[in-house]
Amino acid sequence: MNDNILTDLLYKYINDPDDFTNNLNLALHYDGIEQTASAVSYYLRSSERTDEDILKYQCLLRAGILFGKQGCRNFTVKGLFQHALTIQPTRPEGYFLLSRFYEKEENYHDAYLIASIGEKVSEQNSEPLILNVEYPGFYGILFEKAVASWWVGLCHESRSLLEDLYENYDLDGIHMQAVKNNLQRLSETSKGLHLVYLPKKYRDFDWGVAAENEWFHKRVAEEVFIDNVYQKFFKVEEGDIVFDVGASVGPFTHLIKDQKPGKIYCFEPHSQLYQTLTRNVSDENVVCVNQAIGPVTGEFECAGLFNKDLLGSSERENRQTIPVIKFNDFVKQNNITQIDFLKTDCEGGEYDIFNDENMDWISENVSKIAGEWHLSSPELKIKFRKFRDTYLREFPNFEIYSVDYVDMKWAIWDDWFIDKYQEVNLYIDNREKSRDKWRVTKWPTLEFTTSIPEKGCVVDCAFCPQRTLEKSYTGQRMMTLDNFKSVVDKLPKEIRVTFAGFTEPWLNKNCTDMLLYADEKGHPISVFTTGIGMKVEDVYRLKDVPYAGNPNGGFVLHLPDQERIAKHPVTSNYIKVLEAFREVCGEIQNFYTMSMGPVLDDVKHIFPQASVPEFWSRAGNLMGEAMLKPELYNLKDQFKSIYHGESPKTCGCLEDLYHNIVLPNGDVSLCCMDYGLKHILGNIYEQSYEEVIPKTKTCFNLCRFCENGVNP
Numbered sequence: 001m002n003d004n005i006l007t008d009l010l011y012k013y014i015n016d017p018d019d020f021t022n023n024l025n026l027a028l029h030y031d032g033i034e035q036t037a038s039a040v041s042y043y044l045r046s047s048e049r050t051d052e053d054i055l056k057y058q059c060l061l062r063a064g065i066l067f068g069k070q071g072c073r074n075f076t077v078k079g080l081f082q083h084a085l086t087i088q089p090t091r092p093e094g095y096f097l098l099s100r101f102y103e104k105e106e107n108y109h110d111a112y113l114i115a116s117i118g119e120k121v122s123e124q125n126s127e128p129l130i131l132n133v134e135y136p137g138f139y140g141i142l143f144e145k146a147v148a149s150w151w152v153g154l155c156h157e158s159r160s161l162l163e164d165l166y167e168n169y170d171l172d173g174i175h176m177q178a179v180k181n182n183l184q185r186l187s188e189t190s191k192g193l194h195l196v197y198l199p200k201k202y203r204d205f206d207w208g209v210a211a212e213n214e215w216f217h218k219r220v221a222e223e224v225f226i227d228n229v230y231q232k233f234f235k236v237e238e239g240d241i242v243f244d245v246g247a248s249v250g251p252f253t254h255l256i257k258d259q260k261p262g263k264i265y266c267f268e269p270h271s272q273l274y275q276t277l278t279r280n281v282s283d284e285n286v287v288c289v290n291q292a293i294g295p296v297t298g299e300f301e302c303a304g305l306f307n308k309d310l311l312g313s314s315e316r317e318n319r320q321t322i323p324v325i326k327f328n329d330f331v332k333q334n335n336i337t338q339i340d341f342l343k344t345d346c347e348g349g350e351y352d353i354f355n356d357e358n359m360d361w362i363s364e365n366v367s368k369i370a371g372e373w374h375l376s377s378p379e380l381k382i383k384f385r386k387f388r389d390t391y392l393r394e395f396p397n398f399e400i401y402s403v404d405y406v407d408m409k410w411a412i413w414d415d416w417f418i419d420k421y422q423e424v425n426l427y428i429d430n431r432e433k434s435r436d437k438w439r440v441t442k443w444p445t446l447e448f449t450t451s452i453p454e455k456g457c458v459v460d461c462a463f464c465p466q467r468t469l470e471k472s473y474t475g476q477r478m479m480t481l482d483n484f485k486s487v488v489d490k491l492p493k494e495i496r497v498t499f500a501g502f503t504e505p506w507l508n509k510n511c512t513d514m515l516l517y518a519d520e521k522g523h524p525i526s527v528f529t530t531g532i533g534m535k536v537e538d539v540y541r542l543k544d545v546p547y548a549g550n551p552n553g554g555f556v557l558h559l560p561d562q563e564r565i566a567k568h569p570v571t572s573n574y575i576k577v578l579e580a581f582r583e584v585c586g587e588i589q590n591f592y593t594m595s596m597g598p599v600l601d602d603v604k605h606i607f608p609q610a611s612v613p614e615f616w617s618r619a620g621n622l623m624g625e626a627m628l629k630p631e632l633y634n635l636k637d638q639f640k641s642i643y644h645g646e647s648p649k650t651c652g653c654l655e656d657l658y659h660n661i662v663l664p665n666g667d668v669s670l671c672c673m674d675y676g677l678k679h680i681l682g683n684i685y686e687q688s689y690e691e692v693i694p695k696t697k698t699c700f701n702l703c704r705f706c707e708n709g710v711n712p
């Protein structure tokens with residue numbers, strides 16, 4: 001029966017393939033029998049063959065949904081939903097689907113943005129669509145906004161949206177259950193409880209002189225008793241040794257006493273606050289210290305809330321000379337060997353704890369850290385930057401929130417973050433000291449040299465130290481597909497897999513299969529290729545992989561140049577490969593072309609232009625190479641070189657030291673500069689990835705000759 005229908009539909013289609021109805025009927029038929037690839041293709045054809053925007057709109061949405069079900073074309077899915085929205089910007093379905101897409105990607109900021117726009121601009125009671133686009137009704141947009149707002153830290157908004165959905169909308173079963181679950185989840189955090197619900201013991205807390213400073217009193221009461229801000233990610237546990245630095249009158253210690261910590265050390269230098277503190281928290285397991293943690297042991301001028309009429313604790317009048325003790329002096333004098341929970345709220349004094357001197361001790365002996373970090377003056381911004389670039393690299397399991405509870409971890413490495421923020425809340429979980437060395441960078445990368453022929457790379461670019469490589473490498477020449485897979489199977493999926501290395505990757509005939517395997521395993525992928533060694537069919541197999549962007553990412557096609565600095569064998573097959581690239585390059589994510597000079601006349605009709613990079617000495621390797629290659633000797637004025645001197649240098653690349661190169665025999669070389677294979681880090685066929693990669697900031701001789709070398 002189905003066959004008859006399909007035959008009939010195909011017959012009509014063949015007679016008039018540009019007819020919208022013929023395409024849509026086939027799309028619906030394939031959709032109905034779950035042949036999604038065919039259905040998508042006919043939905044897209046339908047959308048291109050109708051003048052009616054409303055039909056275009058729903059065909060694009062339905063195609064996006066089906067692509068999404070295939071699970072590996074997220075870039076396309078997003079593009080289809082966005083395209084649909086540009087056609088019908090006042091319809092709600094596109095906003096719902098795009099926000100849901102971002103939510104599934106855990107991109108909550110964009111999910112929130114799209115749901116918020118959808119809520120404002122779309123028509124709530126628009127006519128239903130003909131196609132099923134999984135739109136549950138306008139409440140779908142509100143639901144997505146509720147979920148996203150929770151994840152971006154807008155908990156009050158999330159709660160009120162969920163309550164509104166629960167009380168005022170006729171939800172389907174799935175959404176109703178999800179709303180109930182989320183409301184339950186929100187009620188399990190103390191965040192957002194109104195003061196009226198505070199237990200009596202918090203309402204009756206003795207604020208002493210702190211109550212005279214209304215701003216301070218209100219703020220600390222909210223932070224500690226309402227938002228429980230210091231225990232947002234982890235809690236004080238029974239038996240914990242706790243440091244309450246900047247204890248003021250003791251609200252945090254008061255809050256956690258029921259959690260049965262083993263011992264609490266409270267530090268408060270302000271004499272009047274200290275008196276109230278001792279009254280509020282007196283207990284045999286609480287030690288009150290009338291000192292601040294400072295840069296010296298003795299006396300020091302520190303910031304604090306010494307003047308109740310001033311809000312800014314770092315204002316001049318709020319600075320006083322007070323008794324201070326160095327963190328490590330206190331630890332030694334009191335025989336403290338571990339701190340389970342370190343809470344800080346000490347107006348910039350945190351940088352006297354988290355300094356170079358204490359780093360190793362803290363790394364080894366402090367488990368949970370939560371506190372305020374201050375950036376309100378140029379001096380504090382400098383200190384924060386230093387702290388970020390040292391501690392936060394060493395302690396990768398951290399969360400950072402603005403004081404109004406917006407997750408800001410995504411922006412922490414940007415300079416504007418330091419310029420903009422005055423104060424942030426930071427949480428470091430050091431319970432399981434992470435072995436993931438590569439987490440110091442957002443772009444950890446492992447590059448593959450898929451083959452090293454005896455005579456080096458066939459393209460033999462003048463500026464590439466192939467003779468140096470030939471002399472240094474004697475191992476297995478061709479990486480097998482199985483060996484490649486065994487390496488990929490060992491890698492955390494955050495590691496970007498790059499096909500570039502010391503030779504043209506497609507000199508290995510399995511390179512396309514390798515690439516598709518790494519993509520299937522969920523790795524970001526990037527490619528740097530001349531296309532030499534490829535077949536036309538490779539181009540079509542590769543085109544849909546979502547290639548990662550910068551740094552050093554994308555799909556880069558290296559074209560031959562007129563001067564023949566790169567000596568691509570320009571055969572008829574090669575021309576066909578380039579033509580195939582020309583045909584599909586608009587579909588390849590992050591596609592670029594480059595060349596070592598103006599593009600060779602023979603291929604100019606296909607790609608007329610390409611960017612030309614600066615040439616560097618490959619960390620000094622081209623100097624030695626010039627001795628072996630007369631052609632390069634004549635070009636020696638066309639590449640730059642640098643020598644940093646004798647002082648040790650490490651890698652200043654955004655990928656840090658985690659842009660290493662796997663050779664066909666499994667050896668892992670430091671980086672794409674190491675053609676002399678001077679720094680082999682280990683063998684990944686025999687060792688784990690973590691065992692092979694270096695510790696961040698390790699210095700290598702090669703870095704002294706590299707434009708990317710920096711001080712450790």
Ligand code: SF4
Nearest residue numbers: 457459460461464503
């Ligand atoms: S630059 Fe690339 S294509 Fe040129 S010789 Fe080196 S590895 Fe081969």
Ligand code: SF4
Nearest residue numbers: 651671703706708709
């Ligand atoms: S030589 Fe050193 S600085 Fe240069 S890219 Fe390699 S690791 Fe980085």
